[in-house]
Amino acid sequence: MTAPTLDLDQLASSIRSWGQALGFQQVGIAGVELGEHEAHLQRWLEAGYQGEMDYMAAHGSKRSHPDELVPGTLRVISLRMDYLPGDTRMAQRLAEPEKAYVSRYALGRDYHKLVRKRLQQLAERIQQEVGPFGYRAFVDSAPVLEKALAEQAGLGWIGKNTLLLNRQAGSWFFLGELFVDIPLPVDAPQDSDHCGRCTACLDICPTAAFVGERLLDARRCISYLTIELKGAIPSELRSLIGNRVFGCDDCQIVCPWNRFARPTEQGDFQPRHSLDNAELAQLFRWSEEEFLSRTEGSPLRRAGYQRWLRNLAVGLGNAPSTLPVLEALKARQDDPSELVREHVAWALEEHRRRGAPV
Secondary structure, eight states, X not given: OOOTTSOHHHHHHHHHHHHHHTTOSEEEEEOSOOXXXXXXXXXXXXXXXXXXXXXXXXXXXXXXXXXXXXXXXXXXXXXXXXXXXXXXXHHHHHTOTTBOEEOGGGSSSOHHHHXXXXXXXXXXXXXXXXXXXXXXXXXXXXXXXXXXXXXXXXXXXXOTTSSEEXXXXXXXXXEEEEEESSOOOOOOOOXXXXXXXXXXXXXXXXXXXXXXXXXXXXXXXXXXXXXXXXXOXXXXXXXXXXXXXXXXXXXXXXXXXXXXXXXXXXXXXXXXXXXXXXXXXXXXXXXHHHHHHHTTTSGGGGTHHHHHHHXXXXXXXXXXXXXXXXHHHHTTTTOSOHHHHHHHHHXXXXXXXXXXXX
């Protein structure tokens, strides 16, 4: 790979072109030194902000040392792919308490397979050019500090909401990485962040999960509570969740940089089963068979059926006391799952407290 006949600058330029031809909007190249990002991760873990996400503390230093995770790694090719569907009326859905709000990234097919396939195709194209080389592709499925690597690769900066922000694209995109053993020239990181004095993302958080700039207590984050948390959602946070049943986008919706976000051209990321306009009560009536059928190939599978019902019960508890809402809850008072029964009981009590004839 270091032979004089291999023009590394030209190869890096070609990799960017090949990546864009495969549907990635931007490609950057980073080294393997993550510096302060490693120390930030350690402080975050020591504070216990990861909650039940024990995997965040696993693997020792491999998460912040790509060359330990994949020995021989010299560079990381970082790529981003836009996922925001067209007009999904996010603010409107949040203002319609009988509707279910699903995080925009989860409306279509699971992105892991699509992005990983494209990364594999990129690796194969590189191999056509240089011959056999060492590589490994990652898509949010291994101990990789993907936002730190993307920042190092010049794809953006980590904003106050802990997400990677890009001046031309906001934050509505997925990240993927290709670890390689080729000493490609690295890209320059952003010279500075561009959040300025803006705190819109910190101020809007429904559960006050941000304990500081770029510091998130996952234990209060709605995405964690509705996706990662296995047990009961803390009762003091349930009324704050509103109708968000899988993830939360509030800190992205208000970010000024997202006015530059462009709709995705990937058909796989378009909404399926009308999940961008579904009634809470309608989804709550899905049988387990319907759930499995309608979430095949979907990120929603991560929650599983019982936690999906748990989340919907909370949403129904926060919804107006209409007949469809109350009937849906009553129909699951004797659900086989203790987890579901607990949240249904809470939801019905909320309606009683508001004077509904439950």
